[in-house]
Amino acid sequence: MTITPIRSLAAGRGIPIRENDIDTDRIIPARYMKGITFEGLGEFAFHDARFDEAGNPKAHPFDDPRFKGGSILVVNRNFGCGSSREHAPQALEKFGIRAIVGESFAEIFAGNCTVMGLPAVSASGPDVAALQDLIEAKPETEIRVDLEAMRVGAGNLDFGISMKDSYRNALVSGTWDSTAALLSNLDAIRAVASALPYIGGFA
Amino acid sequence: MSRNLFDMVWDMHKVATLSTGQDQLFIGLHLVHEVTSPQAFAMLAERGLKVLYPGRTFATVDHIVPTDDRSRPFSDPLAEEMLGAIERNVRAHGIEFFGLDSGNQGIVHIIGPELGLTQPGMTIACGDSHTATHGAFGSIAFGIGTSQVRDVLATQTMALDRPKVRLVRLDGKLGTGVTAKDLILRIMAELGVDGGLGYAYEYGGAAIAALSMEERMTVCNMSVEGGARAGYINPDDTTVEYLRGLPYAPSGEGFEKAAAFWKSLASGPGSSYDDEVGIDASSIEPMVTWGINPGQGIGISGRLPRLEDLEGAERDLAAKAYEHMKFTPGDPVKGRKVDVAFIGSCTNGRISDLRAAAAVAKGRKVARGVRALVVPGSKRVAAQARAEGLDLIFLEAGFEFREAGCSMCLAMNPDKLLGDEVSASSSNRNFIGRQGSPTGRTLLMSPAMVAAAAVSGEVVDVRDFV
Structure with missing residues (x-):
């Protein structure tokens, strides 16, 4: 059993993607999900937004030399809507993303990020826009996403962030991989199951 | 409470x-x-x-x-x-x-x-x-x-985390030719694609109670398109009768016990909710999406929204949608040409969907240049369709009748759009690239509306066919 690291701080340069309602088909097109592992997904993150059908690069923040090596993704409203595919946050993480700051996240996406140990934190529209502006003006700025203080700091910016308490607790205590905790309640699982009328076939 | x-x-x-x-x-x-x-x-x-x-x-x-x-x-x-x-x-x-x-x-x-x-x-x-x-x-x-x-x-x-619960009440009665798909597309258009974040939706009201189980599945299916991770409808006699005799449902005395238990779970008139919204079902028309998310839908008699009538984020998203869809703001949605017609998916691939589409296709021909596909949602649906002769109606009209699967809803299989084809689709997502071509374009609508578009070569009002 490996020791679970604690994910209370992520720091790095930023990558801004300005648009609401970016869906998981955009983040990882379904045709790249044909595989039995998550390996190699990073290169296909945002594939069709980055390359045309002949494979020529289009302008996209993921390939913008100014943001090269960025690890903090800064997005707008309802990011990650659509399918439940964990392939989406897996592709972002394998591309090198270590935290996502956005106005809001689709629920399954935010849950998937958390169980992988990838913080997805929310901030107000003006704060997100200011951070995106700052990254574009000064891409070298280090962004610090601090889950202890629940603040983002970058250059002269310093603002509060939010996320579900349970997600924060899981990340800062290193308990985001839930299987062992769930399994430790085995007796209670069996007790609840045996009390459900449909488990016994309504006999 | x-x-x-x-x-x-x-x-x-x-x-x-x-x-x-x-x-x-x-x-x-x-x-x-x-x-x-x-x-x-x-x-x-x-x-x-x-x-x-x-x-x-x-x-x-x-x-x-x-x-x-x-x-x-x-x-x-x-x-x-x-x-x-x-x-x-x-x-x-x-x-x-x-x-x-x-x-x-x-x-x-x-x-x-x-x-x-x-x-x-x-x-x-x-x-x-x-x-x-x-x-x-x-x-x-x-x-x-x-x-x-x-x-x-x-x-x-x-x-x-336990979500909040919002009652989405559909009062009144759906008009002729208006389906469960139109109802849920209208809910998306009203509440938005992120309106349900943090909520489970309970769908209620007279228009929901009147729906068949298959129609109820279409409604609940697209809860997630509205941002709600879960959506449900209270069990009633329609639910109980649907389950009676199914292979994995309880049988005999067990079924009666089960039925009593199921009905006891329904939210009562005194139940409390974290939020409540109401929509008049009689005001719903057949719906068509024109954009790149399922909330960008309008009634069939409507015109594509003009950017100057929209504000802020909604306007930015519409501009992005027009760039992808190559449509002109202000044009009527009726008359948009289609290249592909897709009937199937977990939203609308059940037998009642195929029956509704076949009723439109019967005695008509798929328009020249349109690729039309009927993909039953399961082998059981396919078998039932064959038993009723629906497959022959579709084949006669020029549709292909395929084997069961997700098919062109998400195109992880050989069924895909090519280039910037426009697809009239009974599925659930019109996201950019969803149907397998990065430049492909998807118009979501009911299965009967898809069949009507297939035989017309363009978006039409199915109510002119019934």
């Missing part, structure tokens, strides 16, 4: 409060398919864990399977590898599997209900966002990611 169904079912399945503050919830039915499960099974193997309740776990194949030539090995080696993986995993863990050689194979959200696996009062999970479909029975059903699939396989439970 009494508890609503959601709270009753949640409390009944709660195992513990976890240290994170989340609830640990027992999952009564776990449905598994080939795309989101192989990594989960691999994680179990790495940790030396087994499936805790294999008898409460059922698997099928739907996303990657071809809908024409199904001979093995598949021509796509990646698809073949995925099918091989699920076949090995279900065998190793003793999970009942509705594979290609089973008469029960089909889209996971079609077969759960039609086999009677999906029952009121259950908690249901599946590694697919359209798991919300099963809420039509008064179950609470969640789409989950692969790490959570691992959790449910290993523990039959998962860690969840």
